[in-house]
Amino acid sequence: MPGRGDRGGKKERPKDTRGTLRRILQYLLEYKWAVLLLLVCSLLSNLGNLLGPRYAGKAITAAEEGYKAGIGKIDMALVRHYALIMLVLYVGSNILSFLISIGMARVGRQVAENMRRDVFAKLMRMPVGYFDKHQAGDIISRVSYDIDVVSTSLSADVIQILTSLITVAGSFIIMCTISIPLVLCMLFTIPVSVWFTRRMSRITRPLYAKRSAAYGTMNGFAEEMFTGQKTILAYAQEERISEKFASINRDAAEAYKNADGMGMRMGPTIGMISNFGLAAIGMGGALLYMLEVVSLGQISSFVLYSRKFSGPINEISNIINEIFSALAAAERVFQLLDQPEECKDIENAEELKDCRGHVEAEDVSFGYTPEKTVLHHFNMEAKSGETIAIVGTGAGKTTIINLLMRFYDPVSGVIRLDEKPQVQYTLESLRRNYAMVLQDTWLFQGTIFDNIAYGKEDATMEEVVKAAKAARIHNYIMRLPEGYNTVITEDGGNISKGQKQLLTIARAMLYNTNMLILDEATSNVDTTTERQVQKAIRSLMKDKTCFVIAHRLSTIQNADHILVVDHGNVVEQGTHEELMHAKGAYYRMYASQFE
Numbered sequence: 001m002p003g004r005g006d007r008g009g010k011k012e013r014p015k016d017t018r019g020t021l022r023r024i025l026q027y028l029l030e031y032k033w034a035v036l037l038l039l040v041c042s043l044l045s046n047l048g049n050l051l052g053p054r055y056a057g058k059a060i061t062a063a064e065e066g067y068k069a070g071i072g073k074i075d076m077a078l079v080r081h082y083a084l085i086m087l088v089l090y091v092g093s094n095i096l097s098f099l100i101s102i103g104m105a106r107v108g109r110q111v112a113e114n115m116r117r118d119v120f121a122k123l124m125r126m127p128v129g130y131f132d133k134h135q136a137g138d139i140i141s142r143v144s145y146d147i148d149v150v151s152t153s154l155s156a157d158v159i160q161i162l163t164s165l166i167t168v169a170g171s172f173i174i175m176c177t178i179s180i181p182l183v184l185c186m187l188f189t190i191p192v193s194v195w196f197t198r199r200m201s202r203i204t205r206p207l208y209a210k211r212s213a214a215y216g217t218m219n220g221f222a223e224e225m226f227t228g229q230k231t232i233l234a235y236a237q238e239e240r241i242s243e244k245f246a247s248i249n250r251d252a253a254e255a256y257k258n259a260d261g262m263g264m265r266m267g268p269t270i271g272m273i274s275n276f277g278l279a280a281i282g283m284g285g286a287l288l289y290m291l292e293v294v295s296l297g298q299i300s301s302f303v304l305y306s307r308k309f310s311g312p313i314n315e316i317s318n319i320i321n322e323i324f325s326a327l328a329a330a331e332r333v334f335q336l337l338d339q340p341e342e343c344k345d346i347e348n349a350e351e352l353k354d355c356r357g358h359v360e361a362e363d364v365s366f367g368y369t370p371e372k373t374v375l376h377h378f379n380m381e382a383k384s385g386e387t388i389a390i391v392g393t394g395a396g397k398t399t400i401i402n403l404l405m406r407f408y409d410p411v412s413g414v415i416r417l418d419e420k421p422q423v424q425y426t427l428e429s430l431r432r433n434y435a436m437v438l439q440d441t442w443l444f445q446g447t448i449f450d451n452i453a454y455g456k457e458d459a460t461m462e463e464v465v466k467a468a469k470a471a472r473i474h475n476y477i478m479r480l481p482e483g484y485n486t487v488i489t490e491d492g493g494n495i496s497k498g499q500k501q502l503l504t505i506a507r508a509m510l511y512n513t514n515m516l517i518l519d520e521a522t523s524n525v526d527t528t529t530e531r532q533v534q535k536a537i538r539s540l541m542k543d544k545t546c547f548v549i550a551h552r553l554s555t556i557q558n559a560d561h562i563l564v565v566d567h568g569n570v571v572e573q574g575t576h577e578e579l580m581h582a583k584g585a586y587y588r589m590y591a592s593q594f595e
Helices: 017-069 076-124 128-133 136-178 180-186 189-227 229-234 238-263 266-290 296-337 397-404 427-432 448-455 461-470 474-479 497-511 527-541 576-582 585-592
Strands: 359-366 375-382 387-393 412-417 434-437 515-519 545-549 561-566 569-574
Touching (some): 076 296, 180 266, 434 497, 434 527, 497 527, 515 527, 561 576, 561 585, 569 585
Parallel strands (some): 387 561
Antiparallel strands (some): 359 412
């Protein structure tokens, strides 16, 4: 059961690392004063850490000089003075580090919240086709997992890498003031570390991108299978689906292992290179001490600074892996944010007010891709208050509805509403003049009142009850223990399909527009329930321009005009009696339903 938009194992490395970093920084700049304060605190914290070894060396030098002057001549007051300064510096530095961690965690969470806000707002503006081509699980993975990765990296890695850079630069400068010969002893490790880090980054970056894609694929497959669980059980496909998930899970685990396994090699290797430098310092320091070029305190301080110098390099190599992982995740989020949005309002678009519902389509052609046209030279006129039924096979029926709602714009031709091209109206006002009852009913977790009043935020209880009565669902609602305050589960599983359909009809009635779209509104209910739904629909259709996609032809016999669509072409049109008399495609379809 392959999913839509399946992302295979092949995945390129991030294409625009600088651009991704720049866009993350734009989110951080919303909190520039907080980040600036944290940077200042980080600088002070690092200065405290950097000065600590200096005073440790001074304490050792004071003890050494006192020892050389004679037994019992060590100035303990001076040693304690240096030790106290060192203690204050380290304690103050650690307190600042603790506050910095809390501050960056808050900034990271806020950035994640803002990114999710932007992504969700973007999804609300995306064309219908985007959701047709991408797995819901992959989209959810970008909204949750990928943004969490970015947030975690901002919370921990940004300050950590800044701290490491300050520590490395500060340690190097102080080591140069202590002894240039000792600096030369360890200098050879720097270019080796830099070369190795750059080489490994080119390897690990695409691996982390591939890991994010693999997790998106796995989440998408899992979401799709959970949605279709009953079908899987009904066809006894549990074992096959489990095997396929196991394969996808293995791919995700393999991608995780490859990315993290390669990344974990960086830390130990950089540590080993640093240890070579420490060994060189030990040998060079011993020689310089014997030559009385450096003191014991200077060597001690230098060793401590060398560890401070090499330690952050090791940390940076590990942090770089997390940053590449975050960049790969952020790029997937920004790819979504950069997707083209649905049709936009033209300049000076006007509000659609007092809509009469006179719709015309003139020579309209459309294709979801440039290579394939699914609607060819479509013509139609629906006068105000008329019912237009659309029947047939293949693509075309739902495409017509998508064009009427401006989910897409025609490739050629024009659709007019009240004698004006509909592109001259704003999208919001155009769609507010349509009510829809779809084949797949959509109810959200909330009360029955909230579900009926979904399209009208200020609806009163009296208005909701009136709509429910017109939809012939009021008596059922009143038999429920909580009445209109009864909570519907997220999938609407605690009420029947027919009742769900009647609730959506009540919602459309409350919306009270002049135009109505019915997309196979009775195809999911049994014959007995269908009669009840049909009565509600007839009440809903009264005095409205209606477009009806129907599978059961018996439900559209009274339509003012019937369009017969065959793979994107209107092959017949007329009333029920005219089409039956012609004995063409419609006649054959009608006859086949009663054989």
